[in-house]
Amino acid sequence: MSGVRDLPSGAASAGTPAADAVFFDANGLACPAPIPEVQRVILGHGSGGQLSAALMRDVIGPALAAAAPGGPLNDAAVVEVAGARLAFTTDSYVVSPLAFPGGDIGELAVNGTLNDLAMMGAQPVAISLAYVIEEGLPFEELRAITASAARAAVKAGARIVTGDTKVVGRGAADRLFVNTAGIGLIPDGVAPAADRAAVGDAIILSGPIGLHGVAIMSVREGLEFEVEIASDTQALNGLVAAIVGACPDVHVLRDPTRGGLSSALNEIAATSGVGMVLDEPAIPIPGPVRAACEMLGLDPLHVANEGKLVALVPAAFAEPVLAAMRAVPEGADAAVIGAVVADHPAMVTIRTIVGSERIVDMLVGEQLPRIC
Amino acid sequence: MKYLDEYRDPVLARKLIAEIHRITTRPWTLMEVCGGQTHTIVKQGIDEALPAGVRMIHGPGCPVCVTPLEQIDKALAIAARPDVIFTSYGDMLRVPGSTTDLLALKARGADVRIVYSPLDALKVAVANPDKQVVFFAVGFETTAPANATAVAEAARRGIDNFSVLVSHVLVPPAMVALLESPANQVQSFLAAGHVCAVMGWTEYEPIAAKYHVPIVVTGFEPLDLLEGILMAIRQLEEGRHEVENQYARAVKRDGVPLAQEQIFEVFEISMRKWRGIGEIPASGYRLREKYARFDAESRFSVGDIHTQEHPACIAGAILTGEKTPLDCTAYGTLCNPQKPLGAPMVSSEGTCAAFFSAGRGLGGVRTLTPAMPLLQVAPIAPARELDRTEAAR
Amino acid sequence: MCLGIPGRVVEIRDDGGLPMGKVDFGGVRKDACLAYIPEVQLGDYVIIHVGFAISRVDEDEALKTLEILAQMGDLVQTELATMGPGMDAPAVVSDDDGPVSGVFATPATGAPGGAA
Numbered sequence: 001m002s003g004v005r006d007l008p009s010g011a012a013s014a015g016t017p018a019a020d021a022v023f024f025d026a027n028g029l030a031c032p033a034p035i036p037e038v039q040r041v042i043l044g045h046g047s048g049g050q051l052s053a054a055l056m057r058d059v060i061g062p063a064l065a066a067a068a069p070g071g072p073l074n075d076a077a078v079v080e081v082a083g084a085r086l087a088f089t090t091d092s093y094v095v096s097p098l099a100f101p102g103g104d105i106g107e108l109a110v111n112g113t114l115n116d117l118a119m120m121g122a123q124p125v126a127i128s129l130a131y132v133i134e135e136g137l138p139f140e141e142l143r144a145i146t147a148s149a150a151r152a153a154v155k156a157g158a159r160i161v162t163g164d165t166k167v168v169g170r171g172a173a174d175r176l177f178v179n180t181a182g183i184g185l186i187p188d189g190v191a192p193a194a195d196r197a198a199v200g201d202a203i204i205l206s207g208p209i210g211l212h213g214v215a216i217m218s219v220r221e222g223l224e225f226e227v228e229i230a231s232d233t234q235a236l237n238g239l240v241a242a243i244v245g246a247c248p249d250v251h252v253l254r255d256p257t258r259g260g261l262s263s264a265l266n267e268i269a270a271t272s273g274v275g276m277v278l279d280e281p282a283i284p285i286p287g288p289v290r291a292a293c294e295m296l297g298l299d300p301l302h303v304a305n306e307g308k309l310v311a312l313v314p315a316a317f318a319e320p321v322l323a324a325m326r327a328v329p330e331g332a333d334a335a336v337i338g339a340v341v342a343d344h345p346a347m348v349t350i351r352t353i354v355g356s357e358r359i360v361d362m363l364v365g366e367q368l369p370r371i372c
Numbered sequence: 373m374k375y376l377d378e379y380r381d382p383v384l385a386r387k388l389i390a391e392i393h394r395i396t397t398r399p400w401t402l403m404e405v406c407g408g409q410t411h412t413i414v415k416q417g418i419d420e421a422l423p424a425g426v427r428m429i430h431g432p433g434c435p436v437c438v439t440p441l442e443q444i445d446k447a448l449a450i451a452a453r454p455d456v457i458f459t460s461y462g463d464m465l466r467v468p469g470s471t472t473d474l475l476a477l478k479a480r481g482a483d484v485r486i487v488y489s490p491l492d493a494l495k496v497a498v499a500n501p502d503k504q505v506v507f508f509a510v511g512f513e514t515t516a517p518a519n520a521t522a523v524a525e526a527a528r529r530g531i532d533n534f535s536v537l538v539s540h541v542l543v544p545p546a547m548v549a550l551l552e553s554p555a556n557q558v559q560s561f562l563a564a565g566h567v568c569a570v571m572g573w574t575e576y577e578p579i580a581a582k583y584h585v586p587i588v589v590t591g592f593e594p595l596d597l598l599e600g601i602l603m604a605i606r607q608l609e610e611g612r613h614e615v616e617n618q619y620a621r622a623v624k625r626d627g628v629p630l631a632q633e634q635i636f637e638v639f640e641i642s643m644r645k646w647r648g649i650g651e652i653p654a655s656g657y658r659l660r661e662k663y664a665r666f667d668a669e670s671r672f673s674v675g676d677i678h679t680q681e682h683p684a685c686i687a688g689a690i691l692t693g694e695k696t697p698l699d700c701t702a703y704g705t706l707c708n709p710q711k712p713l714g715a716p717m718v719s720s721e722g723t724c725a726a727f728f729s730a731g732r733g734l735g736g737v738r739t740l741t742p743a744m745p746l747l748q749v750a751p752i753a754p755a756r757e758l759d760r761t762e763a764a765r
Numbered sequence: 766m767c768l769g770i771p772g773r774v775v776e777i778r779d780d781g782g783l784p785m786g787k788v789d790f791g792g793v794r795k796d797a798c799l800a801y802i803p804e805v806q807l808g809d810y811v812i813i814h815v816g817f818a819i820s821r822v823d824e825d826e827a828l829k830t831l832e833i834l835a836q837m838g839d840l841v842q843t844e845l846a847t848m849g850p851g852m853d854a855p856a857v858v859s860d861d862d863g864p865v866s867g868v869f870a871t872p873a874t875g876a877p878g879g880a881a
Binding site for chain 2: 767768769770771773781782783790791795798800801802803810812814815816817819820822823824826827829830831834835837
């Protein structure tokens with residue numbers, strides 16, 4: 001052991017039986033390919049950033065092509081039925097632990113689906129609730145989570161009309177996975193979409209960011225910290241009704257969940273082929289969210305939200321929409337945080353304190369706490 | 373937050389920038405040693421606000437970036453073992469080894485866990501007495517006391533299922549190596565504030581004197597960086613070459629003696645390899661004989677793993693400041709934060725990742741998912757092939 | 766390297782022989798090892814790196830640095846107003862005009878603080 005450190009670099013590798021398995025021959029590589037493509041799903045594929053987009057583009061999208069002539073799948077779709085425009089969505093929820101400061105998986109699953117509908121401008125008609133349960137889950141916990149899901153639905157004026165329950169063996173699921181689907185009705189004249197951002201639009205954020213992500217991180221094994229904040233999980237259909245009331249032609253609605261505000265805005269900018277400029281001091285970041293991000297080396301703009309939205313509206317509507325949003329509790333802290341510009345299409349920038357502009361990047365892979 | 377917000381004041385930042393412009397009469401090349409400083413400089417666009425002739429070279433001070441490929445391969449070999457729980461700081465998980473990275477290994481079933489502190493790794497060891505718990509002890513002098521304490525605590529409390537894979541590096545030898553390089557362009561250093569918080573700055577005084585380079589111990593907030601740059605340029609303009617301390621609120625000349633004692637109780641100075649740079653004598657730490665039983669390299673017989681760095685990567689020239697990512701043919705095409713070829717693209721504070729994140733040299737327009745040519749690559753090695761201990765026997 | 770942020774010590778205890786404490790970072794509290802800073806007292810600010818206090822923040826030095834920065838330069842108030850916290854104006858720097866003079870001129874003796 002002791003002599004190993006003193007060997008010249010690479011000298012020990014040649015010719016040993018194990019060399020083929022691990023060593024690269026620097027001269028023998030046909031092309032620079034140091035990292036073999038990992039043909040498996042890794043956790044980062046689910047984190048809402050660039051890897052998620054790549055998974056959809058490279059794996060799921062092509063395989064679905066025959067059944068999805070409309071192109072890439074969005075969080076929710078518009079289906080016309082007998083003259084009515086229905087929004088239709090489904091989403092699965094995996095969160096550990098099942099209960100966290102400010103909510104639990106039941107509430108999260110209902111609100112998440114309500115919000116996917118709301119981002120189409122829709123008001124909910126009916127939703128479903130399905131469980132995959134790992135054996136061993138206490139009744140008490142299941143009862144509490146279900147009651148919490150029901151409360152969230154009632155609060156938002158939505159009905160849970162169908163559902164399913166499956167039980168799997170130990171280790172086949174992490175205690176409880178929840179799927180919800182929903183349909184909602186889109187009012188006439190309302191058609192927000194990610195490709196409708198237009199130069200001059202005001203970017204309005206409904207409230208402080210990062211609460212859900214930090215609340216979850218605070219109870220995650222290995223990272224635990226004490227913080228007096230709660231997840232912001234809430235249904236946004238009431239807020240959307242207020243926005244649509246003030247500006248039926250709202251161009252884009254988006255809830256910045258996984259991947260945070262930066263990923264949501266980058267996706268909109270890319271889909272619409274426009275640039276965005278943000279005003280950093282205008283973005284409300286709660287003190288504890290900032291503090292937790294400083295401590296772990298994370299960017300608050302990458303942290304998940306579960307009860308916030310960004311609305312892109314023509315500049316002339318910014319004031320009335322802002323007033324309408326602030327009149328409902330979910331939008332009390334709404335603020336204009338930036339504008340859509342013609343410069344640098346598909347890129348979101350932010351003005352820094354020294355007066356330079358920097359690019360607001362999408363989250364790459366999983367958010368990992370840093371030491372450096 | 374107190375002691376952070378005050379140092380992000382935009383009006384004071386502009387005053388400092390104006391003052392830097394006022395006193396600068398000639399081009400100067402400065403290096404901020406530390407990756408944390410690079411992060412602030414790039415994130416705030418500080419280098420773009422400097423006079424045209426003032427160039428900031430981003431230094432080798434990111435422990436994740438400089439951890440050599442072979443140490444990553446050792447980590448992968450150990451983490452692939454079914455009897456091991458491998459614990460690491462979060463930013464090491466994405467660092468590519470020869471065949472894979474720890475995150476991908478985790479996806480294949482390895483028990484890889486992120487810890488915030490090395491004491492958390494000890495807790496994992498206590499909670500899992502039937503498993504071998506290995507901690508990836510990387511870092512510069514700042515992190516060394518913490519990692520040393522974990523080892524010393526394991527010894528004191530008899531936590532024998534704990535061990536560490538050590539990859540500790542030191543700042544002053546790297547600075548000397550840079551200054552000795554014929555390609556060196558650095559005229560002044562911003563020394564790493566938190567390294568100096570632990571170690572003090574006496575080690576830097578002979579370097580400043582011998583190589584005639586001003587060295588300014590500098591903090592991490594925008595005003596810290598700007599003031600550090602101002603102090604360095606003022607020295608250069610005045611022809612001085614001293615060690616000055618911008619980060620006086622956190623750094624004393626002799627550092628923190630108890631932290632240093634802890635380091636040298638557990639570690640001794642040794643040769644270390646730096647990713648992209650190569651071997652630098654006396655540039656790191658290894659465990660002392662007294663604590664050798666906590667050495668994961670010998671416990672899992674991975675000491676014979678030696679790996680070549682990748683040829684397309686010019687990490688070495690980038691880390692020494694000889695080249696920028698814009699000089700690299702792979703930058704932004706073959707190499708990006710999702711598929712880092714080499715060290716400085718790995719950590720978000722690596723020079724290449726910082727450039728990429730700021731969109732530098734990417735043609736001004738990025739698509740939602742940057743174009744990544746799918747490389748023709750070797751088939752994935754089954755996890756057991758990574759178990760070098762079996763293969764070596 | 767070495768992400769370290771300042772926090773206030775709100776609890777000090779002995780954890781089986783290891784001096785530990787709780788540190789508050791603007792509303793976030795986390796355990797930290799205080800072994801290297803034996804003089805630390807409740808209310809002190811320390812810099813935490815990977816769960817260890819690596820330095821005690823020196824308040825006098827912190828204030829000194831800020832005072833010197835605040836005194837530096839002689840910016841005209843109107844200039845400040847146009848580039849206040851809203852940051853509507855670009856940084857007042859230009860590479861074309863050579864060294865900035867006039868309103869930005871400062872006494873040559875106005876050295877920033879904290880010299881070694």
